[in-house]
Amino acid sequence: MPTSQLPEPDPESLARSRQLLERIHARIEEAGGWLPFDAYMQMALYEPGLGYYDAAGRKFGAAGDFVTAPEISPYFARAIATQVAQVFASTPAEVLEFGAGTGALAHELMHELERRGTPVRRYRIVEISADLRARQQERLAGLPVEWLDALPGAFSGVMLANEVLDVLPVRLFVRGADRVFERGVTWDPQRGQPVFAGRPADADLCREVAAIETALFPERLADPAAEGLPEGYGSEWCPLAAAWIAALGACLEHGVALLFDYGFPRREYYHPQRAMGTLMCHYRQRSHADPLWLPGLNDITAHVDFSACADAARNAGLDVLGYTSQARFLMNAGILDRMLADGARAQDAGAVQRLLSEAEMGELVKAFALGRGIDRPLLGFTNGDRRSRL
Numbered sequence: 262m263p264t265s266q267l268p269e270p271d272p273e274s275l276a277r278s279r280q281l282l283e284r285i286h287a288r289i290e291e292a293g294g295w296l297p298f299d300a301y302m303q304m305a306l307y308e309p310g311l312g313y314y315d316a317a318g319r320k321f322g323a324a325g326d327f328v329t330a331p332e333i334s335p336y337f338a339r340a341i342a343t344q345v346a347q348v349f350a351s352t353p354a355e356v357l358e359f360g361a362g363t364g365a366l367a368h369e370l371m372h373e374l375e376r377r378g379t380p381v382r383r384y385r386i387v388e389i390s391a392d393l394r395a396r397q398q399e400r401l402a403g404l405p406v407e408w409l410d411a412l413p414g415a416f417s418g419v420m421l422a423n424e425v426l427d428v429l430p431v432r433l434f435v436r437g438a439d440r441v442f443e444r445g446v447t448w449d450p451q452r453g454q455p456v457f458a459g460r461p462a463d464a465d466l467c468r469e470v471a472a473i474e475t476a477l478f479p480e481r482l483a484d485p486a487a488e489g490l491p492e493g494y495g496s497e498w499c500p501l502a503a504a505w506i507a508a509l510g511a512c513l514e515h516g517v518a519l520l521f522d523y524g525f526p527r528r529e530y531y532h533p534q535r536a537m538g539t540l541m542c543h544y545r546q547r548s549h550a551d552p553l554w555l556p557g558l559n560d561i562t563a564h565v566d567f568s569a570c571a572d573a574a575r576n577a578g579l580d581v582l583g584y585t586s587q588a589r590f591l592m593n594a595g596i597l598d599r600m601l602a603d604g605a606r607a608q609d610a611g612a613v614q615r616l617l618s619e620a621e622m623g624e625l626v627k628a629f630a631l632g633r634g635i636d637r638p639l640l641g642f643t644n645g646d647r648r649s650r651l
């Protein structure tokens with residue numbers, strides 16, 4: 262939707278966005294007039310007190326900007342509990358959740374595991390947003406939860422992250438005729454706001470685009486002049502995703518990391534027809550494509566390249582234990598049986614339908630499991646495991 266058709270923010274939010282714009286302007290000047298997009302996205306989402314995730318604001322749910330699976334239905338957490346309980350049979354009963362949002366998943370998961378007689382002994386949350394950490398502390402008051410500022414030195418049990426990889430800052434590239442460009446931002450003094458500007462890509466970005474082109478067009482291995490991505494093709498690369506998975510790998514001693522996110526294998530992600538990438542903004546339940554509009558008031562996301570994540574996991578010595586659609590995972594984990602057993606109401610069925618529907622989250626969101634020291638197949642990936650496509 263064009264941003265001109267989006268509802269106006271309230272004066273307080275607008276003032277906060279203007280303050281953030283001033284800081285972005287200063288940062289662009291400090292950097293010599295041009296900032297790579299990942300540095301801009303980092304500020305727009307995480308600048309202390311002003312970035313989208315760090316500032317106060319509704320963000321989640323029907324009255325916010327977007328909804329996530331744990332907010333749509335408690336059956337998401339109830340199905341995940343089946344998988345967590347299976348892992349707990351051979352690991353300490355501990356959970357480490359990243360980016361817990363409002364705490365909805367933690368809340369329901371802890372209650373469900375208690376109900377099943379496999380309670381969590383320790384639940385820890387790594388959350389970088391001060392605002393969300395405060396909300397989680399309110400929601401989870403009275404439950405045995407601890408908040409950490411960084412990963413612990415070592416961890417055994419289940420790591421969880423729902424829609425965290427898709428909010429890590431990304432670099433933007435455009436394929437030119439004979440070189441690759443990086444899209445970043447510069448300051449437009451006339452309009453008093455950042456605007457996009459390209460520069461020749463540095464060696465890291467060129468190497469990554471070459472790796473993407475070789476994965477898509479293997480004939481380039483023998484002949485670097487063979488067909489690659491079309492001229493003008495633009496997309497993203499998330500260097501932080503591999504770094505984040507490497508950090509999980511360094512920390513996970515025994516157990517499983519279960520990640521849910523929008524994304525594809527590399528060959529689908531960078532399909533020549535997806536010529537404008539996957540960068541998307543969310544504002545009051547509407548999607549738009551302009552990440553420079555009112556920074557700090559919009560969520561900015563990009564899909565996940567799960568092939569790159571699988572490579573990073575293997576490099577970190579982790580096993581890739583499963584990759585499937587969210588719908589498959591939830592069905593394998595018995596979401597429908599659990600609803601039947603509860604005598605779930607029509608309203609619950611409608612919400613679960615959103616989680617399972619191929620046209621919504623069911624297919625676009627993937628479940629991805631990494632692990633160390635786990636020798637039994639994971640229940641959530643019993644049918645429809647797509648690891649071979651990564």
Ligand SMILES: C[S@@+](CC[C@H](N)C(=O)[O-])C[C@H]1O[C@@H](n2cnc3c(N)ncnc32)[C@H](O)[C@@H]1O
Nearest residue numbers: 314329359360361362387388389390423424425
């Ligand atoms: C789209 S929200 C998803 C929230 C929640 N998991 C859910 O499904 O409702 C992204 C969350 O990840 C957090 N986050 C972003 N980067 C992070 C990081 N590097 N480590 C931990 N949390 C992070 C955000 O603050 C936010 O809580």
